[in-house]
Amino acid sequence: MEELQDKYIRFDWAIKRLLRQKANFGVLEGFLTVFLGEKVTIIEILESESNQQSIDDKFNRVDIKARNSKDEIIIIEIQNTRELYYLERILYGVAKAITEHISLGERYYKVKKVYSISILYFDIGKGDDYLYHGQNHFVGVHTGDRLQVNVKEKDAIVQRMPAEVFPEYILIRVNEFDKVAVTPLEEWMKYLKDGTIRPDTTAPGLGEAREKLKYYSMTSKERMAYDEHLSAIMIQNDVLDSAKLEGKIEGRAEGRAEGKAEGRAEGIIKTAQNLKQLGVASKVIAQATGLSEDEIMRL
Incomplete structure (x- = not known):
């Protein structure tokens, strides 16, 4: 059974x-x-x-x-x-x-x-x-x-x-x-x-x-690729969640609209940098963050 x-x-x-x-x-x-x-x-x-x-x-x-x-x-x-x-x-x-x-x-x-x-x-x-x-x-x-x-x-x-x-x-x-x-x-x-x-x-x-x-x-090779896929999803979600939280915290600390905007912007940039270090394609990073591919290439 x-x-x-x-x-x-x-x-x-x-x-x-x-x-x-x-x-x-x-x-x-x-x-x-x-x-x-x-x-x-x-x-x-x-x-x-x-x-x-x-x-x-x-x-x-x-x-x-x-x-x-x-x-x-x-x-x-x-x-x-x-x-x-x-x-x-x-x-x-x-x-x-x-x-x-x-x-x-x-x-x-x-x-x-x-x-x-x-x-x-x-x-x-x-x-x-x-x-x-x-x-x-x-x-x-x-x-x-x-x-x-x-x-x-x-x-x-x-x-x-x-x-x-x-x-x-x-x-x-x-x-x-x-x-x-x-x-x-x-x-x-x-x-x-x-x-x-x-x-x-x-x-x-x-x-x-x-x-x-x-x-x-699945074969051992297929299982390895599958496990890497799950890890990549978890890492991307963690990075995006952390960036979102960091942006909110920094924005609140500033206490002004400029502070919130700056916090969000820095959080987005940090997200893009982390995803780039993980080897995520520039076009995927652009979709996730809203940055242009040129901006991502300069990070």
């Missing part, structure tokens, strides 16, 4: 290395089925400039881009550390996916529906829930009512409902989850947060994950 404390690979590592393989689509399909609320079948993993493997590529924004059985595009991105302008980033990723999958000269009805799923391991804002879902709606400026677009009438200008066309954004706030895992959604949240999977799980995809994402099933 398998031990209860078996160690499982984090989802962010699996999604980059293992879940692109067709044999492991069951894990990915289970995850999407639970978080999208409907049965999802993956037809293929799509490669493009928006999900290349190189960490230095400025288009390196998407961890997985897949096409489902409805010919829709699903983007999954995992963000371990804070990043400025994150909402703009996911908007860019969605726009890129839409334009990449409609050829020049094709009619607009060929536009694909896109789902953007962000798994966040940092605090993006205030909210009581750990799972948020958003989409475009048309609301009356004066009346507050929601516009019901006509699509069923003969010769209607609009052929598809907005929900069938506009992208949907799902934000998964992993660190905010603190419940006992009972439902399939909660079981997935538990796995995303601390790597725990119940031996008797029936949650879609997690049974496959227990078989295919075992830590000790």
